[in-house]
Amino acid sequence: MRRTLLAAAAALLAGTLHGMPATAAPAVPDTDVRAAAVSTPLTYRVFATREGLVGGTTANGHVIKPNDHFVALPSRSALSPAGSTAKSVKVCGPSSCETAPVWDVGPHNTKDNYWDANREMFKDLPQGRPEAQAAYQSGYNGGRDEFGRTVPNPAGIDLADGTFYGIGLRDNGWVTVTFLWTTGGTGETPAVSLQSSPTVQYGIQMQVYGRAANGHAYGNVYTPGKSWTGWQDLGGNLTGRPTAVEYGSQLQVFGRGPDGATYQRVYTPGTGWSGWTNLGGNLAGDPAVIVYDTEQYGTQLQIYGRAANGQVWSRVYAPKSGWGGWYSLGGNVTGAVSLVQYGTQLQVFGRGADGGTYGNVYTPGKSWTGWTNLGGNIAGDPVAVLYNTADYGNQLQIFGRTSGGAVWSRVYGPKSGWGGWYSLGGNVTGAVSLVQYGTQLQVFGRGTNGATYQNVYTPGKSWTGWQNLGGTIAGDPVAVEYDTAQYGKQLEIYGRGAAGVTWSRVYTPKQGWSDWYSLGGNLTL
Template structure:
């Protein structure tokens, strides 16, 4: 847990005496009650750190003009009471804690987007305030912002889920104070695969008129609101707040979730944790602290990330005698190959609307095939012949003949391309080590031994230029990994698990790898890297071979296996 001791060091305490405050509120016939809160015990500096609105010139002009007369909307234009915690269900997410950072604007705007996602789509999301505040145009600072600019960023770039970028991950552990601001120092943290969880809005706006705000809250949803904060606000416990005593501290931004005509107040969700106020909520009287003066910010048209999930298994027919291999040369294109009962290689392809083939590509193959592509319309296929040499056949407007590339191999090959006119091929040698051959655009290099004691054919993936990740089953049936990052080969690392046969690997983007292999029960198992290694996911099926996989877009995987009926079966993630 983060400690807050630094909040009270080095400055004069500005704590209001709770007994004097209670007496003052009673004398003023105020409608709220105070108590000692964690926030009321902070220093002046600590209290300012919990705020974070930088008022725009328009805000300043509105403050100078003062409250405007409300438009003459009929009373039926809005309901007398609104609370989005109980308006055809709950549409308000849990109270958060911005901690010692002036990020209230992002907390309020994020809360509004979360509420609108629930209202528009029926999903209560948990979105990343860190992505909104630190990774956007605002930058890595706990300094303030304004809700209009924040909403514009949420429309332009969206924000990822809290799981993808937790708020705590933006700070050191424990957090350190930035000497330039005397606030916590945040950092920009990378968010791989943003599309997997990114949420955005299609439009946002500002509402100035009081009755129009109420009508919007009644008909559409919550808003973000800014207001002026005074010292007595930190001691709020319950009731309808009005400023009675204490100095002005700064501007704050919150989510307005409703209003009450009977109590003449706004209903509000704060971002100071549940230990403050009414479990993190408060009521503020109409006309108080310029709450009615600064415009409310709105968000609509929430765009959710695509819904990903695994399909069932579909049969693609055929009678195959090897694990399939697959590749994509472009969006919505897949080429899959496998050895047939005649020891020839057979080819089937998806053109975006239907499966074509089977077609025979000939050959007298000892192994199953490997296939890769380095540009649209280009395929390179490899097999081990009956003489244990590697053979190569390619498609570039038409299929070539077979060329021998040497070697003395004892497994299916694996092949990948990390750039134009580049191919890397791997296979197990007769010494059970992994061997490597490569095409550099003009010549075949190798063979080179990469060592290891392999109990399977290798698999290979590439997620960037000059990057290769290879995988094999070891003699202990665990998964092993070796990689090339441009300067040399790593050693072998054990990734655990139980591998029951030949495996496959693919990458849909930077720093992402997905692997598939038969497990102990010959179900298809899945393990992936997205900055760290996952556990094993069981995808079912009953496999009679190893696996093949291809990807043609981020978040898209197509897997192929031989079933117990010797047909080729297909399962995909989209």
């Protein structure tokens, strides 16, 4: 699964981006920080299936044994000779990692070296995106593999039984794969879990969601080569902002109804959209949804939200058991909660009436810790992010806005624990939005003048200070990373104008920032 980090797409034609001229002074340094460690192997988040086939023979002549340890990749260019570990991968699942050789070819394709910049086939797909995933999720190549067969799942790797179960999988699911013979990686680990957002990359598409005054949810979809669809009415009767998340091969949209219940609508490839389903509950704040990878229960879908009395409630979907009932985590928070999977833990953060940030941590086998006061004095909802660093490991960082408009942060490091609160300065209103872009951490917020402001942390260079990116938006900005085949990893900002129109600005590594452009629409949230 990927980071909880997402975006809307842009097309550059004759030096323009979505038809808008690219500007010359990007707030991100011109030097691509992702190219700093050219000897670092490439790492991608892909869907894994169990190979099985005990007693069969692999593409290199190996006879598959019970509890065997190897993987299959969909290109013969990665195949090692039998008994050789010349080309191996490090594959990480819900509980652990394993290094295994590539001894078979598949799944689905035989010429899809998706990890390479120069692909043998499917050259219009982004690097790191298996053709089967694009076919299954977005209908790429008519939903078929290189042989014309309908793709039944989005798998980009097959795992032998010993590897499959050894890394904690009990059913097919998302894993992190490092291609150990490659170079050009960044050391950045793709996010293990993903919190829902109004913007989401689904396959090769960028999708943006919002609510109109009539309570209906609307979606606008960008497909490379086809531009935006325009706003599509998904119906419903929501109050607050809809939020979307990719779960397996599905895209799921959630929102809160006027009765306090959480409603869900699901898009399944080949089937289309379901109707709206009432999942019950009685929330006073918008639901937040996260995909949580577990060893024991597989990849779960978890909903969290605040009730009128300040307690946080949750409901959990597990692949084999379906939806559980709503249960309370207690607490007394105000505003929206923020969710992060940190290692095997799930962590929930919220703002107390006293302005303190409170955290509640679930550890498998130990249940919830209860709410802990992490201090601080913020007036905006806290936003938590997992930040992968080369020097300090996977950090957990919390950001929030004070009543004076300054943004404050607190950082947890694996070896050092929690640091103290520190100020990034600024004068923003509303909630901030966070993105890890390459090795950088970028923070976005809306100024009192309606402009979007950006502050960028680059390892070894500290924060840039707040940069004015212009624009005039009335809603909080949402920043996302969008992985494209043609333009690399773009950074995109979306925000709602006073007239309900959605506006966007796009950063492309070689072009810098585009001008602001309109997606149209008439949204209230």
